[in-house]
Amino acid sequence: MIRRILGKAVLAGALGFSMLAQAAGPVIQVYKSATCGCCGHWVEHLKGQGFSVKATDVPSPAEYREKAGIPAQYGSCHTAMVGGYAIEGHVPAREIKRLLKERPKAVGLAVPAMPMGSPGMEGPRKDPYDVLLIQADGKTSVYQHYK
Structure with missing residues:
Protein backbone atom coordinates (compact mmCIF):
# COMPACT_ATOMS: atom_id res chain seq x y z
CA MET A 1 0.00 0.00 0.00
CA ILE A 2 2.76 2.43 0.96
CA ARG A 3 4.71 1.52 -2.19
CA ARG A 4 1.69 2.26 -4.36
CA ILE A 5 1.11 5.64 -2.67
CA LEU A 6 4.80 6.50 -2.91
CA GLY A 7 4.86 5.45 -6.59
CA LYS A 8 1.88 7.67 -7.36
CA ALA A 9 3.50 10.60 -5.52
CA VAL A 10 6.73 10.20 -7.52
CA LEU A 11 4.76 9.98 -10.79
CA ALA A 12 2.70 13.06 -9.90
CA GLY A 13 5.89 14.97 -9.03
CA ALA A 14 7.53 13.98 -12.31
CA LEU A 15 4.47 15.00 -14.31
CA GLY A 16 4.28 18.30 -12.44
CA PHE A 17 7.96 18.99 -13.13
CA SER A 18 7.51 18.14 -16.81
CA MET A 19 4.52 20.49 -17.12
CA LEU A 20 6.43 23.25 -15.31
CA ALA A 21 9.41 22.85 -17.66
CA GLN A 22 7.10 23.06 -20.69
CA ALA A 23 5.36 26.14 -19.29
CA ALA A 24 8.71 27.88 -18.83
CA GLY A 25 9.38 27.60 -22.55
CA PRO A 26 12.51 26.67 -24.45
CA VAL A 27 15.92 27.46 -22.99
CA ILE A 28 17.89 29.92 -25.09
CA GLN A 29 21.62 30.48 -24.47
CA VAL A 30 22.66 34.07 -25.23
CA TYR A 31 26.27 35.18 -25.71
CA LYS A 32 26.57 38.94 -25.33
CA SER A 33 28.85 41.78 -24.37
CA ALA A 34 28.64 42.89 -20.73
CA THR A 35 28.52 46.54 -21.79
CA CYS A 36 25.71 46.32 -24.37
CA GLY A 37 22.42 47.59 -22.96
CA CYS A 38 20.30 46.58 -25.95
CA CYS A 39 21.37 42.95 -25.49
CA GLY A 40 19.93 43.05 -21.97
CA HIS A 41 16.70 44.53 -23.32
CA TRP A 42 16.47 41.72 -25.90
CA VAL A 43 16.99 39.13 -23.13
CA GLU A 44 14.10 40.72 -21.20
CA HIS A 45 11.95 40.57 -24.37
CA LEU A 46 12.64 36.82 -24.62
CA LYS A 47 11.82 36.23 -20.95
CA GLY A 48 8.59 38.20 -21.35
CA GLN A 49 7.64 35.86 -24.20
CA GLY A 50 8.13 32.68 -22.16
CA PHE A 51 11.73 31.74 -22.91
CA SER A 52 14.09 30.59 -20.19
CA VAL A 53 17.27 32.56 -20.86
CA LYS A 54 20.85 31.78 -19.88
CA ALA A 55 22.81 34.93 -20.69
CA THR A 56 26.60 34.76 -20.70
CA ASP A 57 28.82 37.82 -20.99
CA VAL A 58 31.70 37.11 -23.35
CA PRO A 59 34.63 39.23 -24.55
CA SER A 60 33.80 38.67 -28.24
CA PRO A 61 30.27 37.66 -29.29
CA ALA A 62 31.59 37.49 -32.89
CA GLU A 63 33.46 34.30 -31.99
CA TYR A 64 30.17 32.64 -31.07
CA ARG A 65 28.53 33.88 -34.27
CA GLU A 66 31.33 32.27 -36.27
CA LYS A 67 31.11 28.99 -34.31
CA ALA A 68 27.35 28.92 -34.91
CA GLY A 69 27.82 29.25 -38.68
CA ILE A 70 26.35 32.73 -39.10
CA PRO A 71 28.22 34.61 -41.87
CA ALA A 72 29.83 37.87 -40.67
CA GLN A 73 27.72 40.06 -42.97
CA TYR A 74 24.62 39.09 -40.96
CA GLY A 75 26.23 39.95 -37.65
CA MET A 114 20.62 46.79 -34.99
CA PRO A 115 17.44 48.21 -36.54
CA MET A 116 15.46 50.71 -34.50
CA GLY A 117 12.13 49.29 -33.40
CA SER A 118 13.29 45.67 -33.23
CA PRO A 119 13.04 43.96 -29.81
CA GLY A 120 15.64 45.49 -27.53
CA MET A 121 16.03 48.50 -29.82
CA GLU A 122 12.77 50.23 -29.01
CA GLY A 123 12.83 53.99 -29.26
CA PRO A 124 11.28 57.03 -30.86
CA ARG A 125 11.16 55.47 -34.34
CA LYS A 126 10.59 52.08 -35.96
CA ASP A 127 12.61 51.24 -39.04
CA PRO A 128 11.51 48.41 -41.34
CA TYR A 129 13.67 45.30 -41.13
CA ASP A 130 13.82 41.67 -42.21
CA VAL A 131 14.31 38.53 -40.20
CA LEU A 132 16.51 36.33 -42.38
CA LEU A 133 16.52 32.53 -42.51
CA ILE A 134 20.14 31.45 -42.98
CA GLN A 135 20.93 28.22 -44.82
CA ALA A 136 24.03 26.07 -44.31
CA ASP A 137 25.54 27.44 -47.54
CA GLY A 138 25.19 31.03 -46.25
CA LYS A 139 22.29 31.90 -48.54
CA THR A 140 19.35 33.68 -46.98
CA SER A 141 15.67 34.25 -47.54
CA VAL A 142 13.30 36.64 -45.82
CA TYR A 143 11.59 34.72 -43.04
CA GLN A 144 9.51 37.68 -41.91
CA HIS A 145 9.37 41.35 -42.83
CA TYR A 146 8.58 44.00 -40.20
CA LYS A 147 7.31 47.45 -41.24
Missing part, protein backbone atom coordinates in the same frame (compact mmCIF):
# COMPACT_ATOMS: atom_id res chain seq x y z
CA SER A 76 24.80 41.97 -34.81
CA CYS A 77 25.66 42.47 -31.16
CA HIS A 78 24.75 39.08 -29.67
CA THR A 79 24.39 35.44 -30.69
CA ALA A 80 22.08 32.86 -29.16
CA MET A 81 21.47 29.15 -29.49
CA VAL A 82 18.13 27.38 -29.06
CA GLY A 83 16.87 24.01 -30.24
CA GLY A 84 19.90 23.44 -32.46
CA TYR A 85 19.52 26.82 -34.20
CA ALA A 86 21.60 29.99 -34.07
CA ILE A 87 19.85 33.31 -33.48
CA GLU A 88 21.78 36.45 -34.42
CA GLY A 89 20.75 39.89 -33.32
CA HIS A 90 17.40 41.36 -32.38
CA VAL A 91 15.15 38.57 -33.66
CA PRO A 92 11.59 38.81 -32.29
CA ALA A 93 10.59 35.96 -29.96
CA ARG A 94 7.60 35.30 -32.23
CA GLU A 95 9.91 34.28 -35.09
CA ILE A 96 12.05 32.09 -32.81
CA LYS A 97 8.92 30.25 -31.67
CA ARG A 98 7.85 29.84 -35.30
CA LEU A 99 11.31 28.49 -36.20
CA LEU A 100 11.14 25.94 -33.38
CA LYS A 101 7.65 24.87 -34.48
CA GLU A 102 8.37 24.62 -38.22
CA ARG A 103 11.91 23.15 -37.82
CA PRO A 104 13.26 24.11 -41.29
CA LYS A 105 16.65 22.86 -42.42
CA ALA A 106 18.68 25.96 -41.62
CA VAL A 107 21.48 27.37 -39.50
CA GLY A 108 19.10 29.84 -37.89
CA LEU A 109 17.70 33.36 -37.98
CA ALA A 110 19.35 36.78 -38.10
CA VAL A 111 18.40 40.42 -37.91
CA PRO A 112 21.56 42.10 -39.24
CA ALA A 113 22.82 45.31 -37.69
